[in-house]
Amino acid sequence: QSALTQPASVSGSPGQSITISCTGTSSDVGGYNFVSWYQQHPGKAPKLMIYDVSHRPSGVSDRFSGSKSGNTASLTISGLQAEDEADYFCASKRGFSPGVVFGGGTKLTVL
Amino acid sequence: QVHLVESGGGVVQPGRSLRLSCAASGFTFSRYGMHWVRQAPGKGLEWVAVISYDGSDKYYADSVRGRLTISRDNSKNTLYLQMNSLSSDDTAVYYCARDRLTTPWDYYYGMDVWGQGTTVTVSS
Numbered sequence: 001q002s003a004l005t006q007p008a009s010v011s012g013s014p015g016q017s018i019t020i021s022c023t024g025t026s027s028d029v030g031g032y033n034f035v036s037w038y039q040q041h042p043g044k045a046p047k048l049m050i051y052d053v054s055h056r057p058s059g060v061s062d063r064f065s066g067s068k069s070g071n072t073a074s075l076t077i078s079g080l081q082a083e084d085e086a087d088y089f090c091a092s093k094r095g096f097s098p099g100v101v102f103g104g105g106t107k108l109t110v111l
Numbered sequence: 112q113v114h115l116v117e118s119g120g121g122v123v124q125p126g127r128s129l130r131l132s133c134a135a136s137g138f139t140f141s142r143y144g145m146h147w148v149r150q151a152p153g154k155g156l157e158w159v160a161v162i163s164y165d166g167s168d169k170y171y172a173d174s175v176r177g178r179l180t181i182s183r184d185n186s187k188n189t190l191y192l193q194m195n196s197l198s199s200d201d202t203a204v205y206y207c208a209r210d211r212l213t214t215p216w217d218y219y220y221g222m223d224v225w226g227q228g229t230t231v232t233v234s235s
């Protein structure tokens with residue numbers, strides 16, 4: 001079960017925008033609109049930031065947005081803030097051998 | 112207040128067994144599918160297993176199928192993970208998480224509530 005592919009790290013300055021990609025296959029990201037994004041601060045549990053590709057749970061800042069094209073999903077954070085510095089993981093429903101597949105994670109550094 | 116609290120982690124020798132629990136409160140536990148997700152030290156998240164709201168459907172990651180078993184007791188609002196034949200590869204923080212939607216049941220809509228995790232260390 002291969003993990004979804006994410007860049008290991010991204011960085012940006014306060015106020016800037018960054019985008020994190022998440023590449024899978026037609027059996028997961030490309031085949032379903034059940035792609036989610038999670039934020040994890042050190043020593044803490046993950047937090048759902050985006051579900052169903054582009055929807056934000058109540059309470060999540062509208063600076064966070066999601067999209068998908070083919071087998072690649074993306075998370076964009078606009079107006080970067082220091083508190084956004086964290087690890088970000090994408091996840092998708094997987095059809096072949098039913099289950100869930102996570103990306104390897106991306107460490108976001110706010111310069 | 113919606114809450115998940117894991118317990119049962121600890122240090123265990125290779126080949127031995129362990130059972131994790133996840134106590135739910137603040138929501139109607141019997142309506143939601145539930146997941147176990149683990150994170151090895153310094154590594155990313157790895158999905159382990161999911162169970163339907165009534166326990167009738169279960170799916171597992173290939174890496175744990177046949178050794179780890181997910182179950183639930185809706186009368187006790189508790190999720191379980193029975194872990195057998197443990198190896199060092201199972202060393203991780205184990206999180207339980209609630210699936211986001213109740214109906215129609217499907218095995219993944221997103222995990223909207225997470226516990227704080229319980230640590231399992233497999234070592235001789």
